[in-house]
Amino acid sequence: MKTFSPSLLYHHLLLSLLVILLHARQCPAAGGSWSVLLPSIGISAMHMQLLPNDRVVTYDRTDFGVSNISLPNGKCRPNSTDCSAHSVEYDVGSNTVRPLMVLTNVWCSSGTLMPDGTLIQTGGWADGYRRVRTYKSCSKCDWKEIPDGLNQQRWYATNHLLPNGRQIIIGGRQAFNYEFYPKKSATENSPSFPFLVQTNDPNVENNLYPFVFLYPDGNLFVFANNRAILFDYSKNQVVKTYPTIPGGQPRNYPSTGSAVLLPLRIKKGEIDAVEVLVCGGAPTGAFVNANNGKFDGALDTCGRIKISDPNPQWVMETMPMARVMGDMLLLPNGHVLIINGASAGVAGWELGRNPVLSPVIYTPDNQIGSRFEVQNPSTKPRVYHSTAVLLRDGRVLVGGSNPHDKYVFTNVLYPTELSLEAFSPSYLESNSSSMRPRIISPKNKSNIRYGKRVAITFTVSGPVDLKLVTVTLMSPSFNTHSFSMNQRLLVLDSANSAKAVGKSTYKVGVVAPPSGNIAPAGNYMLFVVHKDIPSPGIWVQIRR
Template identity: 55%
Template sequence: MSTIMILIVIPFVLASLFPCFQAQTLPSRFANQGQWQLLHPSIGISPMHMQLLHNDKVIMFDRTDFGHSYLPLSNGRCRMDPFDIALKLDCSAHSALYDVATNTLRPLMIQTDTWCSSGAVLPNGTLIQTGGYNDGERNIRMFTPCFDETCDWVEFPRLLSQRRWYATNQILPDARVIVVGGRRQFNYEFLPKTANPNSYPSSVPLNFLQRTSDTSENNLYPFVHLLPDGNLFIFANTKSVLFDYKLNSVIKEFPPIPGEDPRNYPSSGSSVLLPLDENLVPLQAEVVVCGGAPRGSFESALRGSFMQALASCGRLRLTHPNPNWVMENMPMPRAMGDMLLLPNGDVVIINGVGAGTAGWEHGREPVLTPLIFRPSETVNRFSIMAPASRPRLYHSSAVLLKDGRVLVGGSNPHVFYNFTGVEYPTDLSLEAFSPPYLAPEFNPVRPTIRYVTNNNVLGFRTFCYVTFSVSDFGSASDVSIRILAPSFTTHSFGQNQRMVVLKLRGVTYLGGEAYYATVVGPSTAEIAPPGYYILFVVHKGVPSSGWWVQVM
């Protein structure tokens, strides 16, 4: 057996024999640059899609036509699919449920192809997952979290009105999900469907997507954010609009992002809606778009020439009477990076490449160092973190966990699983990045949540009391209470991630190291759509571990 094969086989064998494989920590200056941990050398699949669920398990999946995965289905199950491109009979899993607390995995059965699909979590905690490729392109799948080993995917064939491949989902204030775009789909539709098939709404044209399409289709996975006024911010290619989905009307066209370089797939920049702070009057809404690949990168990569990725970030304050992009540069260029909101309001930018673009074999120069972007700072907003040891290129993903770590997995820039004879082999490992705020030296100022009133239900405009303890308390001005909706992350965009800083009415001392904060639930469903959120207490910039609450 060759040395390369031994290096590949050993991690898989370790993962098979020791499902609770102990994390290996890489040395770093933790408090300044964070820290990496290897959680599993192989989970058997290369997750291009991830979603944290409210039972603290992460559902992840790749695509069914990669061929055999390295995670067998349980109980002798096999998937039979006469339409599958790779295998008609497949006894391996292409989806897994990762238990954060125990660092273990359970294989799940997914029937049709989920390649480049989209998702959102409904108010009851069910993940509704849409589209994909081939026989999965018009299917809906649902996964309802459970606290035993019984839950699995349930699939509903051909309920989508159009093929949804590279579409984006956004949860709405009325608990529906809007599914926007997809490859050659210049339209949108709503979910869930009603029980009466005759009342299924057809798709609604969205001319903005057609206007922003080009030969490279740089408006796939459009960046969609729900704004506090109930309208949608939609960014595609280089342009963006304020869109009223109820009236199917563009309210406002924003200026193109400077530089005229595309930011959506396959250029694959990323975007976040910065935290909505209910303590500010009037409420501000600001979007950030970072990275991507210059115009022509995809065609250039097809010829074997890999253009340098973009280093620029643009900020657009959407609530300003005359919004204009404010540009700045990251310390290094990056395409296919994931932007995730952190509990303290900072943004981590992680994964990706410094040259090339998304697509099979089209990325080069992996960027191993995450960045922390601090939008509230006036200078030195970017900090370079400790480098990872594993490249995370095309089809990698990342999600924030309740304990404040960032879970990272995936990377498969090949048509099938490929571990040999390629520059960047398929990666089946799972890692966690711990941002600097988790360093032990911050423990004295780190709060610990003890109790949330109202049975962990956060009502609109209702008072809530959050009891917490901290050993080295500063003052009430050092405290903020935030809720965060976890993202459905795929292809460099965290769909539906959202943070709201709750209105703080005061902090009361209870004795010893105990305090309680009086906060007010979100003002409207437009600010915080109904559903499960992670509540964090942040003290002196250091967050607690999170606490699940349900906004309703």
């Protein structure tokens, strides 16, 4: 009988282990699941906004051709033979859609919720350039349009809600300026914004849909192309200039990466760190190359910068896969979901290739090198003109994808996609249900005041670690073209106050955000998070 020495046996075992490691997947799928909610909503969801009544308003463009859903009661748009809808309202609770009438072209427009929950949508193409449209949800509500509501033509602009309750609207194609809505007067002007001129590539405008975030001092962080500034919009002054992102590659439309403001943690009324994460995009020259039939590989890097540092510097990380036209969404537990997109080409008609079907979870608090986890894939390509928004129950609603000039369903690489899907992160898996909190009070649609203490009662059916309980506030964002405008997640100051008050019942006291600079007045989803598992949210309205 053949025998092995201990030393030889050790080497055989080591060799076997190395073989296993070499063949192991470097980024194993961590979880998450997909479900098709509706095979068709009649339109391709190019723009999407969750409303504070758990309905989602979505729209594409009015010149795509006839959609697959008719306007009600035999209506047609004025001066048009198109009697189909190009906007719908999706009811999350009933899983149904209702067609809406939009009159002018909303293609590549922008918007944000006002404090009262009204969606203000701005700009678009052609007859929509200077339109303002408002939508207040109810069972019979529809779009209302304001001709010449904007000073300038806005196409591919970015909106953000401000501490004073107005929206700022920044940029757009050949619009190197900004303006506000609502107007204080009919003569209110549109200040020039030289930063948009400086970041404008003469060969292709790589600074459209700039990434804009409200900084806790009331100024705005603005990222365009490959650079960023801190901007005082009230004085039209640059407060700070940040370093160019390493590599200098463009990250905005049509190179179309995405960005988030990482969760803001409030401690004793202050924010200790403010960080921005920018991921994906396409290399310099990719737009020109794609138009000539060469599809460059997308960028696989993320840049993270602590913009609150006295001398902020970018820290670069590598994603598990390259991605252009991906969406970045904050989840209630503070993780970042990167979803949708392609691994080659750029944004534009027929210009993307190789869809990326697997989402990725980025965990900001993990050590660098262990922050990304690949999730289970969808079966539906979501490329140009796809969207994603977080729902109050913790799922992510995913829709859209139309890389064509019209609705095209056959004989193309990526047919127009009319379906709605839901991606359920792993915190919604059945094995987490006993650890998932349920909020008892306050009730849904409660009001909270700046700086005031809020008592939250919740239940957890299984064992609880009270040291791992946090409370977060999430603003509902307007999503289009791989950027979620007005997206913001706040981790409230609770000072480890969670305690048991009965069988499986607990209470935690938190302090509401101190000011509109940190949380502009308006509607937010409030979540109790236990062991990174969020409760179903409740709607709260922050008031002055």
